[in-house]
Amino acid sequence: MVGNSLLELFYVSKLRITTSPPHSAVNMATTAVVTPQQVPNGIEHKENTTAVSTVSSWTTPQFAPHPRAAEILRQVEFYFGDDNLRQDAHLLGLIKEGNGSVSLNEVLSWRKMKQFKPMSAVREVLKQSTVVEITGNNKRIKSKQPLQKSMTVIPKINDNRKRNTVPADKPWLTKAMLKATGFEEYATDGPVKPAEFEQDREEYDPDIAFTQRIETAVARFTSKRKMHQNTKLIFDKFMIFGGIDCGPQQFTGGLSKAEMEDLTAKEIAERTSCYGVSERVVDGLDYDNEDGKAKWIVDFEAIAEGFLSSQFMSMSIWSDEDRVRTATNVLRNFYNYLLLHEVCPEYKDQLMAARKVCDLAEVELIKLAEVDVCLPGGFNTACSTLFGGNYAGLYASEGDWVNKDDDLGWSDEDAKIVFLTGIAAYGTEEQLARVEALVANGGSFASSFRVVSTEKLGLEVVSIELMNDEAKNIYEDSNFINTVVRPMGKLHCIRWEVPHAPPMDLPKSVTEAKKPKEFEFLLEEDTLKFCYPGLKMEAEAKELDIGIKWIDYFEATYASFFTWLTNERIREWKEPGPPKAWMLRQMGKGDGDGEVVPYDRTEDEVDDDDEMD
Structure with a gap:
C-alpha cells in the first residue's frame, strides 16, 4: 500500500521515538468492596460495648492523654x-461517602462519644488503637x-443522624451555610396546600399583568x-439578564417586630424583595407605544439558552462541573416554582423547554470544556x-526556564511524523504520491506546499467519523508506541x-460563492469522543x-x-441628546455651499462647551 511505503521511508531516517517513564504505582489504602445482601434496611445502630472480639488496651494508664x-x-x-459495622447502614454510608474514612467531628458528635473531651486528647488516644487510625x-x-x-x-446515610460538619477542604463554610437552602438538586416545593392554592389563584390570575405576576413570584x-x-x-445575574432589576424596591430598611405582626407573609416578602421588572422592559412590553410594536417579548427558553451559553460562561469558570450544576439547578428550581404555582400558564x-435547556447544558458544557482544552489537536x-x-x-527546546505544562510549540520532527501518519x-492517492516523492527526495515541507486559503469563520459540527480499519492498522503499529x-x-x-461577528464589507452573494460550505478536519479520537453534532466554534x-485543510487556531x-x-446592552442604552458645540465644530455642519452654518447653542451646551475649554 502506498501509505505503508511512505511511512517506511520516514522510519529509516526521521522517526523519533519519544519515550516517557512508566507511571509509578500508587498504593492507596481502601476498604474492601463487598456486595451488599439485599435485606431490609432499618437495623438500628448498636451502641452497646459488649461482645467485642478485639479491643485495644491502654497499657500505661499513668501516661494516658485522657483519664x-x-x-x-x-x-x-x-x-x-x-x-457492628456490617449491620450499621449509616456508618457504612459515611465510610463510602468519605472513601473509607469518617470525619472525627462526626464520630465525636454521637451520643456515647459526646462525653469525651477535649478532641485533641481523644485523638491522641485513638492513635494508639490497633483497630482504627487517624488520617x-x-x-x-x-x-x-x-x-x-x-x-x-x-449502606445509606441517615440525614437525621448526620452531623452538619465543616468539610476539611472547605474551612470557610459555617454550620449555617450547611443547612438546607431549597436549591438542593432534589428539593421540591410541593404539594401545594389548599390554602396556598387559593392564594396562588388570587395573586397569579391570568387577568393580572404578567410583569406584576412575575414580580410577586420572584419575591x-x-x-x-x-x-x-x-x-x-x-x-441575580440571571434576573438582570432576563429584564429584572436587582436593588431596593418598595422598602429599603429593616422591618420591626411590631410592623411584621401587622403584615401578611406575602406583604413581608414584597416589601423586603429587591427584585422588580425593569422600567425599560415594562415600557417595551407595551404594544400601544409609538410604532405599535413591542420592544421586548417574554421568552423563557431563549433567556435560558442565552444565559447558560453566553452570560454564565463569561462570568464563571464554566469548565468546573460543580459550578455548571449549581447554575442549571438554580434556573431549573426557579422554573419548577413557576410551574408548580401556575404563575404564568x-x-x-x-418553561418546559427552558428546563430541557438546563438538562442539555449539564451534558454539553462538560464535554465542551474537554474539547476547549484539546483543540486544535495534534494533526492541526x-x-x-x-x-x-x-x-x-x-x-522551545528543553531548558531550565521551560515548564513542561506550557504550550511551547512542536518540533519539526514531531510535526512531520504526525502529518505523514x-x-x-x-x-487520497494524489496526496500520498506527492508527499511520498517529497520524503524520498528529502525536500522541504515549507517550500514544497503552498497555502492557498486562510479564513476566519464559524464552524458547526455535523458528524464525527471514528477510525476505519485501514487507519487503525496504521495507528496501532508498534513504531508509534510512546510517540506523539x-x-x-x-x-x-x-x-x-x-x-x-463584525459585518462583512462585501455582500453575501460575492463572499459565499467562493467559499466551501463543508469542511473535514483530522482530530484525535480522544478529543472526538467529547465532540457532538451542533457543537460550534470560531x-x-x-x-x-x-x-488538506486544518484548524490553524481556534x-x-x-x-x-x-x-x-x-439584553444587557439594550437595557443600558440611552437615547442620545443634541450634539455638543465642540462636536458641531468638528463636523463642520454646512449649508451646501461649503460654509458653516451657525448653530444656536442652548444654555446647557454653552456651559458644557465652557467646561470643555
Whole structure:
C-alpha cells in the first residue's frame, strides 16, 4: 500500500521515538468492596460495648492523654468492629461517602462519644488503637483493615443522624451555610396546600399583568430560599439578564417586630424583595407605544439558552462541573416554582423547554470544556508548525526556564511524523504520491506546499467519523508506541454564521460563492469522543494546494444551543441628546455651499462647551 511505503521511508531516517517513564504505582489504602445482601434496611445502630472480639488496651494508664482512654478505645473500636459495622447502614454510608474514612467531628458528635473531651486528647488516644487510625491531617478516622464479614444492610446515610460538619477542604463554610437552602438538586416545593392554592389563584390570575405576576413570584420564591454567595450571584445575574432589576424596591430598611405582626407573609416578602421588572422592559412590553410594536417579548427558553451559553460562561469558570450544576439547578428550581404555582400558564410550554435547556447544558458544557482544552489537536498543530501557521517557530527546546505544562510549540520532527501518519491513514492517492516523492527526495515541507486559503469563520459540527480499519492498522503499529502520534478520526463541519461577528464589507452573494460550505478536519479520537453534532466554534482554517485543510487556531467553542442576546446592552442604552458645540465644530455642519452654518447653542451646551475649554 502506498501509505505503508511512505511511512517506511520516514522510519529509516526521521522517526523519533519519544519515550516517557512508566507511571509509578500508587498504593492507596481502601476498604474492601463487598456486595451488599439485599435485606431490609432499618437495623438500628448498636451502641452497646459488649461482645467485642478485639479491643485495644491502654497499657500505661499513668501516661494516658485522657483519664478515660480505655473507654474511648473500647467505644470507637466497637463502632468500627466487624460485628457492628456490617449491620450499621449509616456508618457504612459515611465510610463510602468519605472513601473509607469518617470525619472525627462526626464520630465525636454521637451520643456515647459526646462525653469525651477535649478532641485533641481523644485523638491522641485513638492513635494508639490497633483497630482504627487517624488520617486526613488528623481530622478523619478509618479502619485499619477492610471489613472481613459480609454486610447485612445496604449502606445509606441517615440525614437525621448526620452531623452538619465543616468539610476539611472547605474551612470557610459555617454550620449555617450547611443547612438546607431549597436549591438542593432534589428539593421540591410541593404539594401545594389548599390554602396556598387559593392564594396562588388570587395573586397569579391570568387577568393580572404578567410583569406584576412575575414580580410577586420572584419575591415569594426568594423569600423561601436561602441563598449563599454562589447561588445569589447566579440568580441575580440571571434576573438582570432576563429584564429584572436587582436593588431596593418598595422598602429599603429593616422591618420591626411590631410592623411584621401587622403584615401578611406575602406583604413581608414584597416589601423586603429587591427584585422588580425593569422600567425599560415594562415600557417595551407595551404594544400601544409609538410604532405599535413591542420592544421586548417574554421568552423563557431563549433567556435560558442565552444565559447558560453566553452570560454564565463569561462570568464563571464554566469548565468546573460543580459550578455548571449549581447554575442549571438554580434556573431549573426557579422554573419548577413557576410551574408548580401556575404563575404564568400561558408560557407553560416555554418553561418546559427552558428546563430541557438546563438538562442539555449539564451534558454539553462538560464535554465542551474537554474539547476547549484539546483543540486544535495534534494533526492541526503539526500542519500549523510545518506550513507557517500560528504554531510555526514556537518550539522551545528543553531548558531550565521551560515548564513542561506550557504550550511551547512542536518540533519539526514531531510535526512531520504526525502529518505523514495522517496522510498515510486518510490521504487520497494524489496526496500520498506527492508527499511520498517529497520524503524520498528529502525536500522541504515549507517550500514544497503552498497555502492557498486562510479564513476566519464559524464552524458547526455535523458528524464525527471514528477510525476505519485501514487507519487503525496504521495507528496501532508498534513504531508509534510512546510517540506523539495519536489515533485520529474525522470531524465534519459546515459553516456557521457567528451572531456577534463584525459585518462583512462585501455582500453575501460575492463572499459565499467562493467559499466551501463543508469542511473535514483530522482530530484525535480522544478529543472526538467529547465532540457532538451542533457543537460550534470560531476558528481560523487554512488549506494547502493539495487539498488538506486544518484548524490553524481556534478562538472559542460554543454549545449547540448557543444564543446571542443583547439584553444587557439594550437595557443600558440611552437615547442620545443634541450634539455638543465642540462636536458641531468638528463636523463642520454646512449649508451646501461649503460654509458653516451657525448653530444656536442652548444654555446647557454653552456651559458644557465652557467646561470643555
